Amino acid sequence: MTEALRHLPSVDRLLGSDAGAALTAAHGRLRATEAIREAVASLRKTVLGGEAMPSDPGASVLAAAEASLSRPDPLRPCLNLTGTVLHTNLGRALLPEDAITAATEAMRTAVALEFSLETGGRGERDDHLRGLLCELTGAEDATVVNNNAAAVLLALNTLAAGREAVVSRGELIEIGGAFRIPDIMARAGARLVEVGTTNRTHPKDYRAALGPETGLVMKVHCSNYRIEGFTREVEAPDLKPIAAEAGVPLMNDLGSGSLIDMSRYGLRREPTVAEAVEAGADLVTFSGDKLLGGPQAGFIVGRADLIARINANPMKRAMRLDKIRIAALAAVLRLYRDPDTVMARVPTLRMLSRPKTDIAAQAERLRAPVGVLLAPLGVEVSLCDCDSQVGSGALPTDTLPSSGLRLVAAGGPGGRDPERLAERLRGLPMPVIARISEGAVILDLRTLRDDAQLLAALEDAAP
Template sequence: MADLLDLRALPSIDQMLNAPDAAPLLERHGRAVVTEQLRSLLAEIRQAVRDGGGALPQIDDVFASLLCRLDYRSRSNLRPLFNLTGTVLHTNLGRALLAEEAIAAAVDAMREAAALELDLDTGKRGERDSHLRMLLCELTGAEDATVVNNNAAAVLIALATVGEGREAIVSRGELIEIGGAFRMPDIMKRAGVRLVEVGTTNRTHPRDYRKAIGPDTALILKVHTSNYRIEGFTAEVPGAELAVIAREAGVVLLNDLGSGTLVDLSRYGLAREPTVREAVADGADLVTFSGDKLLGGPQAGFIVGRRDLIAEINRNPLKRALRLDKIRIAALASTLKLYRDPDRLAARLPTLRMLTRREGEIRAQAERLRPQLARLLEKHGFTVEICACRSQVGSGALPVDTLPSAGLRILGERGTNLERLAAALRALARPVIGRLGDGALILDLRCLADEAGFLESLSQVSGHGLA
């Protein structure tokens, strides 16, 4: 009987929805959602009382629980986080961060109508690629250019346009697999191209290509092995020599650079990668590369090269299926414009800025943060120390080159569970993502720009299973 009286004391759903505390919840989440979650919460409270779970909670506590439920339900997993993994271009974390100029351009494109396919000079219909074509030709030296939604799509449509129903010759040492188990032979098959392998895994010579060329050969495909390296007793045919072979045989040379870069990275103290301009100058008929890796822009796949081949690609029905929207085009155009000023590029492009941070600067940051992080975690049985790290570029770029960095090494005392700490950090409103290894949780600070936000996020960790 006491339990029944308790339940009668619980306000009805209508009473709670009309209470002053419900107004901000209704404004933020909508009446239907609040009603659904409130009904579920009240049902759980009633059941708990019936099962002997104690007295009814205070109304303020009910609203507090309801607020937590609503916030959790509306919170997106695709939310900002701190990438402290030590991998700058982390595929699982969205790869490149955009420059402020690119962000502003994307926001303008989202907020207002834009002349996406309108030629403002003539008033007639235009082409969306025109916003990028001149910039790409200027920066690469190519005759023409087009763009699709990623580099795998760029390779797919180029192969399908140039070689469908015919043969493409590739070195065995360049039959790569990219992330997500996507393999070059599979892409070629989907493009309707018959693969002809030449050479061996570690050595391919000019004579291998010449012997393989026949009446059904449409192209030679060169693939930059940007996500791995074969070292030792090796040989490959450089792009300039392949261009001569392709020209003599009257076939197309397609050079897939993968990550691709528009500048010589060695000028910034990084390992050298072949640039797009060099691939074009070496005589490739078509060059494909990514927008969201070393280039530092949003996800895109660029194709530059001969004007007649680009025109064919743009007439391919696949082009419409793979095209970009106005938001990414606006962001890409702003990103490409930054490359006109290479002297200031490292300061303005977040990817390059993070890649070129000095070890001493990062270590000084670790020294500033260690005492504060130690105070937050020591009560939970963890100790924090400064450590040396080796950061990676990521996303298949410069796979064997690492960057000297520094970070915070978190150790558990008396068997404290580091997996539990990592889970608690992932559960924060703005998650902190590090890497577990060698009995510690490592937070590599190379990509940390917002120290205050980092500490503010960590201050909430006690409420996520560590209390």
């Protein structure tokens, strides 16, 4: 073994070879050096483990280094065929072409982000969105931060720091990443006051909790779970007079938030942002990258005096948006001005409203060509009915009837294990992300824009 280890090439000698020079030219000397060093260390470990030294260790090390340096970026495009339209782990909403164009232009050129073209003086970046938000929601004023969690944190810190925030025990939600309302209240400096029970809260519970230390009353829309059966909650219109009697603002966190009524497309009736404002909430917070279908953002709309206080909070600067997201958001919001075309032009809305007959026809078209592409893997392809969901905590109990392709690995290189087949699909140059159900891999086609996307991705599936 000692004799074998003497044949390990030095990093400097490999860097000086033609192949090493090519790696340096392509990836830079620092990265090439580190990759070669790691490849040498890996080969040493392999030999110490009892394996034979390659006949040409230098070539082996350089090949390993090149493979490491050429590894695809993990943050790359993929096909979301999981059946979850707003998949948090896959980036949530796909942006409309209008938003992509606007963001690209903002990246390419200087923009009047905080510059008044009328006066030549300093402007406000929120002004690019404020008018649109007020127009679409009916609110007096609006501001925007980098996500809805930040919106909730900022509002609580502004209005209830050092004071009490009253909320129903049944609305103390936890969302993804262990984000909990009690924790965010503590970070905001507010003291949580729970009222009611897990399943039932009454107006008298709120009234009994209000006092001189109350900073605000908070209502949280339970967007990622449902409590059913013997339940009761106090709706925002009934909470408004209770908060007003105590002289404190009512804050309504909608979570996902929607600017249009989605019940006409087969989803559960949820309050829109405009309805929450009309119901009397002094502040309404909601997300930009969920049902709205835009980039990640958190909106706060409501009373002008409260928005002014929020904007004066020094924390606001740490949460503000850059020019790229502001440009994209403005483009998305402008699409909502035309209710006749918004469903077709916002990908999230288009996918959620897509009829099953259309998806089933796509599945029928794709079954045969997909079967041909996956035949070398020993995969059998058949049509199937399936259920899609909204995702990202929105409408958690609602599903949408959909259609797709059922892949069964009957043997061959794909193996009989559906996990192995799903892994192979994820390993494609254009990864195909599916779900596994009842021993098969399911490709839910609700979110597939066109047939060519899938067929092009699967061309690399064969061994």
